[in-house]
Amino acid sequence: MSGQLKWQTGQVDTIVIHCVGDELIWNGAFIDPTLIDKWHAAGGMVRKAEYRERWNPHLAHFGYHAMIDPAGGVHTGRGLDEQGEHVKGHNNHTWGVLFSGATKWTYNAWWALRGLVLQWNEMLGDPIVCGHRDFANVKKTCPNFDVAAWVKNSMEPLPECVLEVKK
Numbered sequence: 284m285s286g287q288l289k290w291q292t293g294q295v296d297t298i299v300i301h302c303v304g305d306e307l308i309w310n311g312a313f314i315d316p317t318l319i320d321k322w323h324a325a326g327g328m329v330r331k332a333e334y335r336e337r338w339n340p341h342l343a344h345f346g347y348h349a350m351i352d353p354a355g356g357v358h359t360g361r362g363l364d365e366q367g368e369h370v371k372g373h374n375n376h377t378w379g380v381l382f383s384g385a386t387k388w389t390y391n392a393w394w395a396l397r398g399l400v401l402q403w404n405e406m407l408g409d410p411i412v413c414g415h416r417d418f419a420n421v422k423k424t425c426p427n428f429d430v431a432a433w434v435k436n437s438m439e440p441l442p443e444c445v446l447e448v449k450k
């Protein structure tokens with residue numbers, strides 16, 4: 284079995300951040316990985332059985348390696364030794380995280396993203412951390428914030444992208 288698993292973390296040199304979409308209704312909306320899984324199923328994405336059997340078998344399609352929800356919960360997706368489906372042409376050297384929201388995120392979500400990326404940074408050495416839109420020929424604006432500016436600012440929440448939670 285393990286001999287068939289060619290995807291190794293040593294090949295991963297980039298972390299890619301995604302948002303859910305551009306529609307403001309997604310800001311603060313609680314989205315479960317199983318919903319994303321349904322969307323990805325509709326998009327024709329399928330995980331290989333050998334990976335699915337070992338890790339998150341309930342997610343048969345989910346293309347990202349992780350997802351952050353608006354409450355700051357971190358959900359796992361594909362295995363970290365499994366190729367994702369999230370950036371055309373770059374799935375073979377990237378890990379992808381879905382930052383659930385459109386243009387604004389809660390403080391809890393921002394801190395959770397920071398924690399996850401710091402953890403992945405440690406695992407990968409010194410990876411590039413970027414947004415989906417930072418790849419050439421990507422027309423989307425995903426993840427709708429400047430990842431480089433965020434990294435430069437010690438991954439502190441970007442003030443213009445904070446969703447204040449009404450109490």
Ligand SMILES: [Zn+2]
Nearest residue numbers: 301302415425
């Ligand atoms: Zn994206």
